Amino acid sequence: MNILVITRWHPNSAEPVKCTFVKELHSHYSKMLPNDNITVISPIPYYPSILSRFLKTKYDKFLSVNDLQMDAYPILFPRYFKIPGKMFAAYEWYSYYLSLKRSISKLSSSFDIVHTHGLVPDGLVGRQIAKDLRVPLVSHAHDGGIDHFSVPEMRLAKKVCQDADAIIAVSDRQKMIIEQYLSADPDKVITINNGIDSRKFCVLESMNNTKKYFRLLSVGNLNYGKGFDILLGAIYLLQQNSLDISLTVVGEGVERDSLNKLIDSYQLINVKFLGAIPNNKLPQIYNQHDAFILSTRSETFGIVFIEALACGLPVVAPRIAPLTDILPEEFCIFADPESSSSFAEAIIIIKEKRWEKNRIAESVSKYSLQNSARELRRVYEKVLSYRTS
Missing domain, CATH: 3.40.50.2000 (Glycogen Phosphorylase B;)
Structure with a gap:
């Protein structure tokens, strides 16, 4: 199975601790299921240099990020033009989409499934890419505050939920919110709790516990x-x-x-x-x-x-x-x-x-990345079998 992951929420050299769960999830998936091939495209924003002369921008830090990084899977970091300010945030998806199109055209791989992290704009872009590739779309809804989305964001998120083959909620409460506010089909919304690497996050008995406070x-x-x-x-x-x-x-x-x-x-x-x-x-x-x-x-x-x-x-x-x-x-x-x-x-x-x-x-042993990866594989199998039946 060839999986295309689309997300802005992936660590890079400018933001090495950003949304590490996304990286950890797919790294564990790759190790558990080595016959499945994952490619991640994580577009990063930029302003043209002429604008940077007049605007103090938080995106300057991304200038040093390499276009390609190899981890447990290849990660591409193409640039997309971002309009300054929040006014146009809900509409920047098209620039994001064009950036992805260029990156995908350079890849020799074909894909069986598109998996996005985030509904807007990532899910919206993934919706169009999945249509272009004629493959199923799985949209992972990490988005906070869905019930407080702006009117444009709500409208775009509803489009994603309508066309996605599966929507992953990270908690049962979020599943309820997605169904209620985004009119999502309950049969398509699946809860997969976030997980941790239990081999790293554990009790270390040898730690020095001498303390004053x-x-x-x-x-x-x-x-x-x-x-x-x-x-x-x-x-x-x-x-x-x-x-x-x-x-x-x-x-x-x-x-x-x-x-x-x-x-x-x-x-x-x-x-x-x-x-x-x-x-x-x-x-x-x-x-x-x-x-x-x-x-x-x-x-x-x-x-x-x-x-x-x-x-x-x-x-x-x-x-x-x-x-x-x-x-x-x-x-x-x-x-x-x-x-x-x-x-x-x-x-x-x-x-x-x-x-x-x-x-x-x-008490939290069930919240493991291994469990999250297994449940994710079942979602992939479900949407692929649905498409082929």
Whole structure:
């Protein structure tokens, strides 16, 4: 089976820790099913150099990315023209599509299936490519906030759902949202939970546990949606009560400067930002801490919570779906969303309890990349058999 994967959500040399789940999923698939051939095309945006002289653009970092990279599979990084600003974001898919067409025309391979990650614009582009190649389309809906899509985004996403042979939701709640808001056929929407590499994310018994503070860890992009302002508010409340707690934050993003200002305003001590960390180094960092916390405002799945639990850490999470459906209640303390005081109370509870690391890790053993890859293969087989019957 020859599989063409289309996604902007793939790590590259400019963003090596971006959406590592996509890379990990297809890498595991390639190793488990070596007779299936995967080719990934991951277009990256650019402005013409004449515009770069007048616009300070975040896309300049992509100039150094090579056009081709070999991993467990070949990855192509063609460029597509991106119009500045959000106004035209829903319509940039055509430039994206033309970039893909040029890349595919240079490949000697024929494809049996197209798999996209993301509905808009990736799924929309994949919809047209699948029609061009006359093969089935599987669209993996990692998109957050589908129920808050703009009118143009909603219209385009509905087209993808209408024409896709299968739509993969990462949680049962997301499946419900896709069916409700995008009018998708329930028989075509299949839940495949995100998974982790359980050989990497595990309890490391040899870690040094000498400590002065109760060590909290948080991992996520530093943006408004991840709610780090709420978490820092909770740490401030605990510091006012002289609790011996430290916080380490892994991640980078647009809110970094404002969060540093908030730390200064609260006069917080024992709060440390490590920046972006490669995925293969995260297990050791998880194992150097006592508990995990993320005061996120929304999630489509919440893979970092699963990584933390697999490393034996109890977690503090907001009481929102799908986290309330996915995380084991025995090892998770839920806090009220948007409430620093509720998160502070949850931290106190998790600090005072005794936890058995191996039992925590066992509670999420089903969320493995091996299981995700097997379920993905079944989806491929299903849509191919449907097309040939």
